[in-house]
Amino acid sequence: xxxxxxxxxxxxxxxxxxxxxxxxxxxxxxxxxxxxxxxxxxxxxxxxxxxxxxxxxxxxxxxxxxxxxxxxxxxxxxxxxxxxxxxxxxxxxxxxxxxxxxxxxxxxxxxxxxxxxxxxxxxxxxxxxxxxxxxxxxxxxxxxxxxxxxxxxxxxxxxxxxxxxxxxxxxxxxxxxxxxxxxxxxxxxxxxxxxxxxxxxxxxxxxxxxxxxxxxxxxxxxxxxxxxxxxxxxxxxxxx
Numbered sequence: 001x002x003x004x005x006x007x008x009x010x011x012x013x014x015x016x017x018x019x020x021x022x023x024x025x026x027x028x029x030x031x032x033x034x035x036x037x038x039x040x041x042x043x044x045x046x047x048x049x050x051x052x053x054x055x056x057x058x059x060x061x062x063x064x065x066x067x068x069x070x071x072x073x074x075x076x077x078x079x080x081x082x083x084x085x086x087x088x089x090x091x092x093x094x095x096x097x098x099x100x101x102x103x104x105x106x107x108x109x110x111x112x113x114x115x116x117x118x119x120x121x122x123x124x125x126x127x128x129x130x131x132x133x134x135x136x137x138x139x140x141x142x143x144x145x146x147x148x149x150x151x152x153x154x155x156x157x158x159x160x161x162x163x164x165x166x167x168x169x170x171x172x173x174x175x176x177x178x179x180x181x182x183x184x185x186x187x188x189x190x191x192x193x194x195x196x197x198x199x200x201x202x203x204x205x206x207x208x209x210x211x212x213x214x215x216x217x218x219x220x221x222x223x224x225x226x227x228x229x230x231x232x233x234x235x236x237x238x239x240x
Contacts, residue, residue: 041167079145085144125160129156133153
């Protein structure tokens with residue numbers, strides 16, 4: 001698991017910086033240890049390994065959970081394209097309307113965003129919630145569209161927190177784009193990832209558990225170790 005810390009919001013007077021941490025598992029012990037003295041905003045996409053960081057009695061204070069709209073939109077978009085689900089398509093249309101307005105607000109200082117969001121974005125978000133709750137009531141709990149709706153509706157407070165806090169962006173896309181350039185000795189990127197497309201830009205001297213494609217089994221920069229990767233698509237062990 002890789003988690004990332006950003007030191008400032010858009011157009012802040014604070015210096016921009018990123019702090020990347022790679023962990024060997026998803027237990028949450030490393031993020032909890034690293035964030036022990038932090039009491040600000042956290043975007044974790046419903047990751048349960050750090051739920052205790054949101055506890056009201058936590059010291060130095062509970063973290064503020066902020067939902068990311070991008071994964072929810074991608075889920076509805078996938079259902080609209082693959083399953084031809086009309087409700088998913090309508091959800092994408094409504095979410096895109098929110099994204100369109102937010103793009104015009106995104107570059108403004110944090111202190112100016114809440115007022116504009118209340119005026120321009122909040123009505124769209126309210127309409128989305130009303131429509132989604134009404135549509136969800138008519139669906140089976142086992143329907144894929146219902147599951148996508150439940151992911152947002154059960155966390156509605158975290159998804160709408162950006163409306164009143166100008167430091168919070170609608171998505172975590174900026175941080176995720178920054179991660180695409182990172183390669184570590186324990187990378188679990190598969191052969192279809194951007195890692196291989198931009199191999200000339202990487203530097204590595206250690207081993208990886210990521211599966212190698214046949215044409216790269218003997219690449220001098222990377223050695224695959226024996227064992228399966230997270231997606232259970234391991235290749236044979238190779239040597240440099």
